[in-house]
Amino acid sequence: MNSNKNILILTIIAISTLGNQQAKADFVFGEPENLGPTINTAMHEIDPGISWDNLSISFQRGQPDWSGFVEAWIAQRTTKYDPWNDAVGLGPWEDNQGAHDAAILKAMVETMGGIVRGWGTADGLELYTWQDKLGGYGGQDLFVMKRETVDANWGPLLNLGTTVNSSNSDYSFFISPDGLTLYFASYERSGGYGRTDIWITTRATRLNPWSTSTNLGPSVNSSSWDYYPNISPDGLLLFFGSGRPGGFGDTDIWITRRASLSDPWEDAVNLGSMFNTSVDDDTPHISPDGSTLYFTSNRPGGYGGYDIWKASIKPIVDLNGDGIVDAQDMCMIVDDWGTDDPLCDIGPMPWGDGIVDVEDLIVLAEHLFEEIPPVE
Ligand SMILES: [Ca+2]
Ligand SMILES: [Ca+2]
Ligand SMILES: [Ca+2]
Ligand SMILES: [Ca+2]
Structure with a gap:
């Protein structure tokens, strides 16, 4: 079966041999596929995000020479088994200071009828972003907007404070569905391993303050860029982009796992040469239903510049490995x-x-x- 020949047997099998315990659920990735011309163009398409209902994708589009503003775009589909319809532009995503305006975030939520997983809480009441226009603590800072109900107006952008934000740039983040754990990248923060690292802050309830951020440590972070954290639906896998040595060139997607939610993250591994390429491969994003890994790459075979790509995630169903499911x-x-x-x-x-x-x-x-x- 040709489709099966293309299945990439990667990572999780390798990961399960690294630790003492087996991976909770073994799976394989399908071959990476370009999302096609309703999404991708000769311009740069980057940073995909899927809404909680799996029916909308958000991304940003920039000019081939990165001149002007990067714009926010949305595409939708009728069911999660349908192709993406033609994407629609919502306007400038950021200004030349890298600020994400509240207005564009609100427009995005309204157009999608929901929030991207990892950008906001599952109940739709908190929406996170980063920006530097509001005079935070230095560089970019992380902010949150809140609303009382999904029908209520959003409140103002609120800085997450000095236990989270630093005097350097604090940006690409992943908020857990319950809103109690926040992963984010911080640039050259004291206690880090170099360039950006992934940090974590937690709180006991939504009403508690965020804890002092801690570095995820050397099993995850490196002396290079480590950013765009994205957590699997079961909370046991962390995907992220990294420019560390040991990859296949420029940035690659790496993964680390933990045996349970209270265990430490194990040593990160590269998703492998059948997934990563000699150019940039990053901004991993797992769909809320756990079926698909979306990412950004400027690899050959696209429409020009950076494109959005995806790979399916399939369970290993041939449990005894005899070649047939029976x-x-x-x-x-x-x-x-x-x-x-x-x-x-x-x-x-x-x-x-x-x-x-x-x-x-x-x-x-x-x-x-x-x-x-x-x-x-
Ligand atoms: Ca493109
Ligand atoms: Ca900062
Ligand atoms: Ca680093
Ligand atoms: Ca690469």
């Missing part, structure tokens, strides 16, 4: 029923949910009798 795999699930065996915890797609149950049988049934080439 009754033997189903028996393995039944044998492990009610346990947390990560091998059989393949559903819901693609991350599993910590228990072997009917969700896993459903995922397996969707792939029954598929022939799967052996993992090398």
Whole structure:
């Protein structure tokens, strides 16, 4: 089966051998695909984000020579199985100081009917951004807008304060769905490892102040650029862009995992040569349903400059690795029923949910009798 020959067996299998514990849900990436001409043009398209309902994609578009303002664009689709409709422009995304105006953020939320996962809380009541026009603590700072209900007006942009922001630039972020954990990149911050690093701040409830930010440490950060953190739906994988040595050229997408939400992040690994290229590959963004990894790249095969690309994420359903999904795999699930065996915890797609149950049988049934080439 040609499609299966193209499946990239990567990362998670490698990652599961790095730690003592197996990955919770093993999966593979499909071959990276360009999002096509409704999204990509000869100009630069960068930094994709998917709304919580999986029906809108936001991105920014810049001139080929990066002159003028980068603009905010949105494309939508009827269902998540449909192609993206023609993208529409919403106007300048940032001014020449890199400031993201509240007005464009509000317009984006209104047009999409929701918020991009990672940019705001799942309940739609908090929306985060970075900017430097409001006179923060230096360079760019992280800000939040809040509203009482999804129908209420947004309040003003509020600086997240000195436990989060530094005198240097604090920007590309990921807010957890519950709004209690914030990952972000900070430039040359004291205690870092060089250039930008990924930092974290937490709070006990939405009403508590943010804790003093801490560096994610040398298992994640490097002496080079480390930024655009993006967390998987189960909270156990962190994707990010990095320019560190050991990649395939310019920036690459890297990944780190943790065995549970309370475990430390393990050593980051590169997504591999079948995913990353000799040019820029970064701004990873997992769709809220966990089915797709979106990213930015200026690799060959696009429409010019930077384009938005995607790769599907598929569970490994040939549990015993004999080349076909069949009754033997189903028996393995039944044998492990009610346990947390990560091998059989393949559903819901693609991350599993910590228990072997009917969700896993459903995922397996969707792939029954598929022939799967052996993992090398
Ligand atoms: Ca382009
Ligand atoms: Ca700052
Ligand atoms: Ca760094
Ligand atoms: Ca690269």
